[in-house]
Amino acid sequence: MSSKPVLWFLFPFLFNLVVAAVAPFVVDGAQGVATAVGMGVVPLGAGSALLKGRKEGQHAA
Template sequence: MKALLPSRPVLWFLFLFNLMVAAAAPFVIDGAQGVLTAAGMGAVSLGAGAGLVRDRRARPAS
């Protein structure tokens, strides 16, 4: 499992899926629960996006 999480396809999936859920949550779920869901999913999406940027910087240019 540890080898699967930092792979680029998994990070892209986490980034895009959680970003879509974070954008839709306030419209689908009412009240504070929708806002908190959006904030949590947005945090996961930002973390995956940071992993993608960090991985891109770590690779040497070919």
């Protein structure tokens, strides 16, 4: 998981996670909350899929 292709693949998801954390403080009201939720779903889903795939790969080995 620490190879360069994996790290470059994870960079956009980490960027989305940072934007999701900052959005409610920068954008006011419901738009900030909606931006945070929308941008936060992508990296959380990708992270859970990577961890799930990693656990399944360990059982096969």
